[in-house]
Amino acid sequence: MNFETLRARLAKFPRRALANYPTPLEPLERLSRRANCQFAPQLWIKRDDQIGPAMGGNKARKLEFLIADAQARGARKIVTFGGLQSNHARMTAAVARQIGIEPHIFYFAKRPRELTGNLVMNVFLDARMHFIPFGGAGRNDLQFTNRLVRLLARVIVGDAYFIPVGGHNALGCLGYVIGALEIHAQVQSLGLRDVTVVTAVGTGGTLAGLLAGFALLDSPVRVLGIDVGKLWTNCPGDIARLANEICAMLGEHRAFAARDVPIIEDRYCGDVYGVPSREGNAALRRVAECEGIFLDPIYTGKAMAGLLDLIAQGKFARDANVIFLHTGGAPGLFAFPEIAK
Numbered sequence: 001m002n003f004e005t006l007r008a009r010l011a012k013f014p015r016r017a018l019a020n021y022p023t024p025l026e027p028l029e030r031l032s033r034r035a036n037c038q039f040a041p042q043l044w045i046k047r048d049d050q051i052g053p054a055m056g057g058n059k060a061r062k063l064e065f066l067i068a069d070a071q072a073r074g075a076r077k078i079v080t081f082g083g084l085q086s087n088h089a090r091m092t093a094a095v096a097r098q099i100g101i102e103p104h105i106f107y108f109a110k111r112p113r114e115l116t117g118n119l120v121m122n123v124f125l126d127a128r129m130h131f132i133p134f135g136g137a138g139r140n141d142l143q144f145t146n147r148l149v150r151l152l153a154r155v156i157v158g159d160a161y162f163i164p165v166g167g168h169n170a171l172g173c174l175g176y177v178i179g180a181l182e183i184h185a186q187v188q189s190l191g192l193r194d195v196t197v198v199t200a201v202g203t204g205g206t207l208a209g210l211l212a213g214f215a216l217l218d219s220p221v222r223v224l225g226i227d228v229g230k231l232w233t234n235c236p237g238d239i240a241r242l243a244n245e246i247c248a249m250l251g252e253h254r255a256f257a258a259r260d261v262p263i264i265e266d267r268y269c270g271d272v273y274g275v276p277s278r279e280g281n282a283a284l285r286r287v288a289e290c291e292g293i294f295l296d297p298i299y300t301g302k303a304m305a306g307l308l309d310l311i312a313q314g315k316f317a318r319d320a321n322v323i324f325l326h327t328g329g330a331p332g333l334f335a336f337p338e339i340a341k
Contacts, residue, residue: 001216001252007181009250013174014068018060018095019051022182025190025323030290040311041320045293046183046197049300049328054094054121057087057328058206061175062167063095069171071099075161079153081106081145083274085298085332088166090118093127104128104157106149117335130156142168142203142232166203170245176209177216177246183323184219192321193220199325200303201225201263202273204235206327208242211261215243216252225263226306228299229273236261268306274298279305281339296329297336 028043052060070078078096082089082105089105096103105122111131115123122129132152146164153160167173187195201207207225214221225239232238236258243261247254270277280301287293287304295301307324316322333339 001218003181003185003217006177006213006216006250010174010178010181013065013171014072015064016068016071016099018053018064018067019056021051021178022186023047023051025183025186028287028291028324031287034286034290041316041318041322044321044323045291046323046325048179049326049330052091052095052328053098054090054125055328055331057091058325059088059091059167059328061179062172062205063091063175065174066163066167066172067095067099070101070161070163073161075101077102077104077157077160078163079104079106079149079157079160080163081108081149081165083107083298084109084112085118085274085335087118087299087327087329087332089127090121090125090331092163093122093125097125101161102128104130104153104160106130106132106152108132108134117333118331120334121331128157140232142238164203166205168203168205168242170242170249173205173209173212173242173246174249176206177213177250179206180210180213180217180219180221183210184214184217184221187221187321194317194320195220195323196222196224196316196320197323197325198224198226198303198307200228200299200327201235202229202231202299204232204239204263205242206325207261207263208239209246211239211256212243212246212250212254215254215256216247216250223262225261226268226303227263227265228269228302230266230269231273234258235265236263239263264306268302268309270302276336276339277302277305279309283308293326294330294333295326296332297339298332299329300326
């Protein structure tokens, strides 16, 4: 499928613009020089941290389609869920308030004694936060958890438009098909070759959208996901299914399987989702010192730690170009002041 055909098909879906595009693609020249490998590739950063309301982040791309659908259905309340420092929850609440819809956010955790980071912003947005300490550990089934929250929402909230965790459905992930279009065009304009886009993977929707978008374009740009959460059972299989659904929505059949999903699982997650790691903290410090750019300790910091480790192992050619997708999350820094010590 060519560029214009894909763009035309995307234009058929209702969308509420939340940002100006394309987001910048900037070189990370000082970080490239400081990477722990004499044959480091050229590093770039895609600034999706600069889009959307309430201090921004990548979820703006997904919310543009989901909020438009909620409005079309006449929704008066929106329900979603996430971890305590969920950027998705914070941005969903902000967008809901922009259009006069009441936001409800579910957390499977105890209400913290002190609200920090994204939770503080939710208070200012008057988001209705529901803390349900189910407990448990290890990976969960994503589809089961979505169904559980839907059930709880019907009982506690009533009639509401449901947005899956992370905006993780085919409609929302059209936002990252558009992201793939942008990156493809920027790479062509700059004449870059041997390009890999690296992104943090939580729920996996961003990776699914990019995977589908680059495949539909027959783009030479590759994508690599770095798991930061140990969140879900069968994560690659779920991402493959979602990528297939996205392609089907856009009129093309694809048959991605779990083995086709380019993701590094578990290795760079740290001990558990939602808790900073030593390596992630070191990576976000290095990016701040080299480039004056802030990552966050839960998502992008861990993903950058993974990328820098892969570079140190010589996994990329010296003349390769690696684009780090900055998905936002700066408010999360204020939830963990101890990492600055």
